[in-house]
Amino acid sequence: MEQTTTMICAALDDIRAHKPLIHNITNYVVMNFTANVLLSIGASPVMAHAEEEVEEMAGIASALVLNIGTLSPPWIRAMKSAGEVASQRGIPVVLDPVGAGATRLRTETATTLLKKTRPTVVRGNASEILSLGVGNGSTKGVDSTRSVHDAVSFAAELAREHGSIIAITGPTDYVTDGQRSCTISNGHPFLGMVTGTGCAATTVVAAFCSAAPDPFLGTVAGLTVFGIAGELAARKASRPGSYKIALIDALNEIDGTHIGSLARIEENNNSE
Amino acid sequence: MEQTTTMICAALDDIRAHKPLIHNITNYVVMNFTANVLLSIGASPVMAHAEEEVEEMAGIASALVLNIGTLSPPWIRAMKSAGEVASQRGIPVVLDPVGAGATRLRTETATTLLKKTRPTVVRGNASEILSLGVGNGSTKGVDSTRSVHDAVSFAAELAREHGSIIAITGPTDYVTDGQRSCTISNGHPFLGMVTGTGCAATTVVAAFCSAAPDPFLGTVAGLTVFGIAGELAARKASRPGSYKIALIDALNEIDGTHIGSLARIEENNNSE
Amino acid sequence: MEQTTTMICAALDDIRAHKPLIHNITNYVVMNFTANVLLSIGASPVMAHAEEEVEEMAGIASALVLNIGTLSPPWIRAMKSAGEVASQRGIPVVLDPVGAGATRLRTETATTLLKKTRPTVVRGNASEILSLGVGNGSTKGVDSTRSVHDAVSFAAELAREHGSIIAITGPTDYVTDGQRSCTISNGHPFLGMVTGTGCAATTVVAAFCSAAPDPFLGTVAGLTVFGIAGELAARKASRPGSYKIALIDALNEIDGTHIGSLARIEENNNSE
Numbered sequence: 001m002e003q004t005t006t007m008i009c010a011a012l013d014d015i016r017a018h019k020p021l022i023h024n025i026t027n028y029v030v031m032n033f034t035a036n037v038l039l040s041i042g043a044s045p046v047m048a049h050a051e052e053e054v055e056e057m058a059g060i061a062s063a064l065v066l067n068i069g070t071l072s073p074p075w076i077r078a079m080k081s082a083g084e085v086a087s088q089r090g091i092p093v094v095l096d097p098v099g100a101g102a103t104r105l106r107t108e109t110a111t112t113l114l115k116k117t118r119p120t121v122v123r124g125n126a127s128e129i130l131s132l133g134v135g136n137g138s139t140k141g142v143d144s145t146r147s148v149h150d151a152v153s154f155a156a157e158l159a160r161e162h163g164s165i166i167a168i169t170g171p172t173d174y175v176t177d178g179q180r181s182c183t184i185s186n187g188h189p190f191l192g193m194v195t196g197t198g199c200a201a202t203t204v205v206a207a208f209c210s211a212a213p214d215p216f217l218g219t220v221a222g223l224t225v226f227g228i229a230g231e232l233a234a235r236k237a238s239r240p241g242s243y244k245i246a247l248i249d250a251l252n253e254i255d256g257t258h259i260g261s262l263a264r265i266e267e268n269n270n271s272e
Numbered sequence: 273m274e275q276t277t278t279m280i281c282a283a284l285d286d287i288r289a290h291k292p293l294i295h296n297i298t299n300y301v302v303m304n305f306t307a308n309v310l311l312s313i314g315a316s317p318v319m320a321h322a323e324e325e326v327e328e329m330a331g332i333a334s335a336l337v338l339n340i341g342t343l344s345p346p347w348i349r350a351m352k353s354a355g356e357v358a359s360q361r362g363i364p365v366v367l368d369p370v371g372a373g374a375t376r377l378r379t380e381t382a383t384t385l386l387k388k389t390r391p392t393v394v395r396g397n398a399s400e401i402l403s404l405g406v407g408n409g410s411t412k413g414v415d416s417t418r419s420v421h422d423a424v425s426f427a428a429e430l431a432r433e434h435g436s437i438i439a440i441t442g443p444t445d446y447v448t449d450g451q452r453s454c455t456i457s458n459g460h461p462f463l464g465m466v467t468g469t470g471c472a473a474t475t476v477v478a479a480f481c482s483a484a485p486d487p488f489l490g491t492v493a494g495l496t497v498f499g500i501a502g503e504l505a506a507r508k509a510s511r512p513g514s515y516k517i518a519l520i521d522a523l524n525e526i527d528g529t530h531i532g533s534l535a536r537i538e539e540n541n542n543s544e
Numbered sequence: 545m546e547q548t549t550t551m552i553c554a555a556l557d558d559i560r561a562h563k564p565l566i567h568n569i570t571n572y573v574v575m576n577f578t579a580n581v582l583l584s585i586g587a588s589p590v591m592a593h594a595e596e597e598v599e600e601m602a603g604i605a606s607a608l609v610l611n612i613g614t615l616s617p618p619w620i621r622a623m624k625s626a627g628e629v630a631s632q633r634g635i636p637v638v639l640d641p642v643g644a645g646a647t648r649l650r651t652e653t654a655t656t657l658l659k660k661t662r663p664t665v666v667r668g669n670a671s672e673i674l675s676l677g678v679g680n681g682s683t684k685g686v687d688s689t690r691s692v693h694d695a696v697s698f699a700a701e702l703a704r705e706h707g708s709i710i711a712i713t714g715p716t717d718y719v720t721d722g723q724r725s726c727t728i729s730n731g732h733p734f735l736g737m738v739t740g741t742g743c744a745a746t747t748v749v750a751a752f753c754s755a756a757p758d759p760f761l762g763t764v765a766g767l768t769v770f771g772i773a774g775e776l777a778a779r780k781a782s783r784p785g786s787y788k789i790a791l792i793d794a795l796n797e798i799d800g801t802h803i804g805s806l807a808r809i810e811e812n813n814n815s816e
Contacts, residue, residue: 035739053647195307241520248785375597467579513792
């Protein structure tokens, strides 16, 4: 684990030194919040969704986020085009299947993006991840209604089938590439009081994937840093409005000492 | 009035216990804010506007908000489709005619939604409500430029004609179903310093309509709770940035003691 | 300079007294933030982008903002229509060429709007302004990657060619109408930690152009007030989340004393 926290600190330093451009095709609800989250951690956000420009933008970015939170057909086409360019260039693509399972449009879009774009990482709650396989998740809006444990057995299979890292977040986060797996017990219940904290975790994962040795470690790093920031914020604020502000502040404040003392990562295979 | 505050407290408890899913087809400006407002009060927000999915989403929601703040033709079609499903299912539909009277597109869309969707509740400022009847409101952007009193005489007529609760908000809020009526003198002038507080009141009304005995009481409950939260926030902050944060916090903090001591509701008919 | 600060204070008083309606066709990321910025300074924001209503909205506004931060073809058409009405009415039009130079769509849209709409003011960072002439800026997202000094020599030429005020913002802001020019050394590095502060400066410039004696002075006033607010905010907060809130608060708090004591404006020609 000390090796892992050292890697996380190095990736964080790298983000702050190089300010990687993270291209987000994301939902209207969280655009401002996730842009501020990326700036706070040290990355450079850009939000661009027009079919006429997403290929160029993905062509200069260090990572791409595809978030299906407020879908419409032109945006789906833009996600596919950007995803193709990103794959060709070998930059990380992180898919957030927001609300998959709640409507056919979301489930099908998420499934199609998974198959066609072959994202580097998929991050969702248990319901959303489950809906990617069986299409029968009972997602209630964008909240998690199925336990992480229900989805864990399915995630490794999904990871192997699609060659993607699968991350299931909740009280405990679970990350698998189909071989290696890892649980992260950071975070705070208050994160559930603020809209878009899942989306924010996704974009932080994208930033870390652009800086870490490999995307499995990048995903672990991003979720750990985001979770610890959630804990630091809870020391400052306990109501949703001020907690959101404290969370953005914490992503800026977080350093190696916080990571070294607070990270709770458990590797389930002896793969490191 | 004690009966009314008891009802409000019960509805608030119900929202916090059951976290009703509130489906919002709303404007880009306030999406993040109103989602956070709903989470803070205890409800579950979902924002979805694609014609391909709004019927399914309205099909699992406990209430629907139609807010015309940043209109475009596909969104108008989505509002009609979602409104139809919501009506069939009997869940509350709350219409916010943002800026009706300012442009023909807004006035016509609001009027059409009122006629075709027959919303359970319409909440607007005096200008917006007046524009629904005569189409000659002189709305200045989304601000109120006509007094509540000008619109009150018109609201009861409008309520009877369309079978909707009409709520006119301003320094004093006025709620009528065409028979019963009620004024609420909660709220704070600082609410005018923050964009989207009207839209936030609308979505809080939707949450309370899903939990109260009937939509008239739900509207009264939502506006009272939102207004009291505005007063609690003014104890903490007096500038617009920090006031907005304090308002979100207050919606989370508000409890039966606040409601019992601060509610200023006057029933104009002896209907309870 | 005392003459200039007196003009700025008068324009600020005028905004607070008359609450000019500022019509924004702007990007999704900053809509909520810039609406709150306008309310905080004392103006009335309206966000409207539908081709069906932008002409009417521009027809009742005191200034128009065209911000290309999240473009798509229907919005480009709406910008052209609104710009035409605004020009005919003689109200100020302020163009923010967000990310021009990063993609062909942005560079071409910005260039076309510059030529066809002949905006009163264009505000961008050095990269964005440079891309308007030569089309070869190496914009990295929406961040500035070229120094203000590189662009200054180009800006006067651009101003004369198009009859627009050109404002280049960065550590030092530079404003020119092709004859007169001016540097403003207000602002704070923390502004770079928050998304949309450039867009916010643009919309504040629009508000001041509606109130100042001429648009050159309006641009100087808007950038000075925004920069001083950035400094005031830095006295209250040093992390991005709370700094954003402090910035909105400061725009509400700022008064003649702050302006008189903190403005750092240097006029480069003896034109006043």
